[in-house]
Amino acid sequence: MKRALFIAFATAALLACKGKDSATAPAPTPDVIAGLYDLKTINGSALPYTVLDQGASGKLQVRVASLTINASGIATSSTTTRLVSGITTLSEQTDSKQLTFVWNGTKWATTNASGTTTGSVSGTSVTIVDNTPGNPQLTFVYSK
Numbered sequence: 265m266k267r268a269l270f271i272a273f274a275t276a277a278l279l280a281c282k283g284k285d286s287a288t289a290p291a292p293t294p295d296v297i298a299g300l301y302d303l304k305t306i307n308g309s310a311l312p313y314t315v316l317d318q319g320a321s322g323k324l325q326v327r328v329a330s331l332t333i334n335a336s337g338i339a340t341s342s343t344t345t346r347l348v349s350g351i352t353t354l355s356e357q358t359d360s361k362q363l364t365f366v367w368n369g370t371k372w373a374t375t376n377a378s379g380t381t382t383g384s385v386s387g388t389s390v391t392i393v394d395n396t397p398g399n400p401q402l403t404f405v406y407s408k
Contacts, residue, residue, distance in 0.1 A: 301390050301406035303329035303343075308403070312346070315402075322349040327356070331390060331406050339363045 306313040306326060316324040329343040341363065346356040363381065365372040370385045379396040388408040395401055 297385050297390075298333050298335045299408055301331045301333065301408050303331070303404060304407050305405045306402055315345075320349075322347045322354055329404075329406075331392075333390070337365055337367065339365060 303311060303326070305311075306315075311329075312325040312327045314323045314325050318324070325346050325348060327344045327346050329341065331339055331341050333339045339362070340360060342358060342360045344356065344358040347354040363374045365374040365383070371383065372385075373380060373382045375381075379394070381392060381394050383390055383392040385391075390406040392404040392406070393401060394404070
C-alpha cells in the first residue's frame, strides 16, 4: 500500500511538471539588473582597446570604463581614454554620459541623435552594441 501511494504521489508530481521547461527562467526585472558593471572587452578584445590609430601621432585607447544601471531606466557610463605614443601617455581624460533606455525583457534600447544603442543582459553580464552611423559597430561587454 505504501509503495502504491508513493507511486501515485510521484506520478502526480511528474504530471504537474509536464510542459514546464526548468531551463527557462523568467526575465530579470530592472531592479535585479541594476548595479555597477565594469567593462571587460570591446569587440572581444581586453582593455586597453585602441579605438583610433593615428600612426606616428598616437593611438586613442579606452583604458577603463564602467556602467551604472538603475531600476528606473537610467544608465550612466564613465569611460577613461588615453592618447599614447609608443609607451608614453600623451593625455588622458574621463567622460561620463547618461542614457535613458526602455526595457523589453532582458533587452533594452536607446536612441539619440548619433544612432541606436542596444543592450542585453545575461546573468551578471551586460552586452551593449553601438550602431552610430558612420562609425564601425562596437560591442562592449560589461560584468558585475
